Amino acid sequence: MSPRHSLAEAARTRDRIVGYAVAEASRVGLEGLTIGTLADGLGMSKSGIVGPFGSREQLQIEALDRAGGIFRAAVIEPVAGLPAGPDRLARLIDAWIGYLADCPFPGGCFVTAASTEFDGRPGPLRDHLRTAVTTWRSRLSGEIAAARVESAHRSPDEAATVLIGISMAVNQEIQLLDEPDAAERGRAAMRAAVGLPQ
Amino acid sequence: MSPRHSLAEAARTRDRIVGYAVAEASRVGLEGLTIGTLADGLGMSKSGIVGPFGSREQLQIEALDRAGGIFRAAVIEPVAGLPAGPDRLARLIDAWIGYLADCPFPGGCFVTAASTEFDGRPGPLRDHLRTAVTTWRSRLSGEIAAARVESAHRSPDEAATVLIGISMAVNQEIQLLDEPDAAERGRAAMRAAVGLPQ
DNA sequence: CCTACCGATCGGTAGG
DNA sequence: CCTACCGATCGGTAGG
Numbered sequence: 001m002s003p004r005h006s007l008a009e010a011a012r013t014r015d016r017i018v019g020y021a022v023a024e025a026s027r028v029g030l031e032g033l034t035i036g037t038l039a040d041g042l043g044m045s046k047s048g049i050v051g052p053f054g055s056r057e058q059l060q061i062e063a064l065d066r067a068g069g070i071f072r073a074a075v076i077e078p079v080a081g082l083p084a085g086p087d088r089l090a091r092l093i094d095a096w097i098g099y100l101a102d103c104p105f106p107g108g109c110f111v112t113a114a115s116t117e118f119d120g121r122p123g124p125l126r127d128h129l130r131t132a133v134t135t136w137r138s139r140l141s142g143e144i145a146a147a148r149v150e151s152a153h154r155s156p157d158e159a160a161t162v163l164i165g166i167s168m169a170v171n172q173e174i175q176l177l178d179e180p181d182a183a184e185r186g187r188a189a190m191r192a193a194v195g196l197p198q
Numbered sequence: 199m200s201p202r203h204s205l206a207e208a209a210r211t212r213d214r215i216v217g218y219a220v221a222e223a224s225r226v227g228l229e230g231l232t233i234g235t236l237a238d239g240l241g242m243s244k245s246g247i248v249g250p251f252g253s254r255e256q257l258q259i260e261a262l263d264r265a266g267g268i269f270r271a272a273v274i275e276p277v278a279g280l281p282a283g284p285d286r287l288a289r290l291i292d293a294w295i296g297y298l299a300d301c302p303f304p305g306g307c308f309v310t311a312a313s314t315e316f317d318g319r320p321g322p323l324r325d326h327l328r329t330a331v332t333t334w335r336s337r338l339s340g341e342i343a344a345a346r347v348e349s350a351h352r353s354p355d356e357a358a359t360v361l362i363g364i365s366m367a368v369n370q371e372i373q374l375l376d377e378p379d380a381a382e383r384g385r386a387a388m389r390a391a392v393g394l395p396q
Numbered sequence: 397c398c399t400a401c402c403g404a405t406c407g408g409t410a411g412g
Numbered sequence: 413c414c415t416a417c418c419g420a421t422c423g424g425t426a427g428g
Binding site: 120170 | 305313363386
């Protein structure tokens with residue numbers, strides 16, 4: 001008589017699985033996810049993992065979308081209420097570097113890793129990724145344009161390439177090289193790249 | 199009576215396998231390599247693939263090392279004979295962008311992809327990768343220092359982070375986004391980042 | 397959500 | 413270098 005209850009429980013189960021899959025995939029890649037490993041890690045059966053999603057690919061897609069939401073919550077939403085301008089760009093950079101240094105994904109920036117993993121694998125995952133990356137690039141470009149700062153770079157698009165690149169390099173320095181001053185150097189590099197005072 | 203012959207043939211077989219594995223791994227990742235797929239692709243049996251290397255991991259390591267050599271041949275060696283200075287740095291940037299735009303790996307920059315793939319997987323592959331990335335970073339930093347150019351960035355290490363980052367962003371724009379002007383924007387961004395004239 | 401099972405493929409070996 | 417084979421694991425399904 002209370003289908004609400006079981007629906008809510010089903011939604012919670014999905015959430016748990018996706019959350020665990022995101023953490024796991026940040027370490028071993030989305031293609032490294034296996035239903036058996038997730039089942040073991042969550043103390044469930046394989047059919048309990050795959051059932052709610054229908055296929056591994058659907059679970060991968062939902063994990064990717066969830067990761068995008070986590071990124072937005074960490075980097076975009078904290079500055080969304082501020083007026084556009086150099087100060088908001090500076091705070092966005094701080095949030096971004098903070099996200100890389102104290103990463104919500106145990107294996108480092110999810111989207112960066114997924115990008116190199118899927119750029120050569122056509123399919124719905126690559127399509128989702130393209131959309132996410134393009135949307136973020138546009139937003140960042142707009143943010144830089146709205147800040148109206150002077151820099152060595154000749155267009156907001158060029159500066160966006162530089163900031164996105166620095167974030168990837170910082171991610172590598174943290175995750176692969178264990179470089180302790182990667183975050184500070186990255187923040188300075190980002191500020192310098194868009195002409196913000198140190 | 200001619201062991202030379204069979205030794206040379208064995209070496210050629212190894213070479214063929216490693217070369218094919220590099221191309222394949224640039225598309226599906228080093229972890230996506232399977233002995234069966236390589237065997238099919240090369241028209242050989244699985245034992246013919248794994249035999250010369252002893253294990254899949256050893257083949258992965260040799261593929262990674264080979265990829266490093268291909269990068270050096272494309273980006274470092276062309277400028278090795280020139281005197282250090284701004285002109286050599288400019289030519290290095292041109293070679294680097296050319297490598298990204300007309301990539302010897304069908305799936306894009308091998309080391310960038312391997313870095314995000316293995317930064318969360320401890321083991322000999324990650325160790326090899328760390329060494330390769332650290333060596334390249336040091337060389338690039340030295341190159342920037344030797345050029346003695348003025349830029350918005352405060353140290354050769356910071357500028358190296360920016361150039362490496364731009365290369366990663368350009369790789370993404372080419373491989374994932376199919377952005378036609380990625381190479382030109384990347385070249386301009388790299389020159390601006392190290393204070394070279396456009 | 398579970399157990400039990402499917403055919404396919406995994407890395408690798410034995411023996412030649 | 414091959415064929416033939418090993419136990420383990422893959423994604424997924426049937427039936428409950």
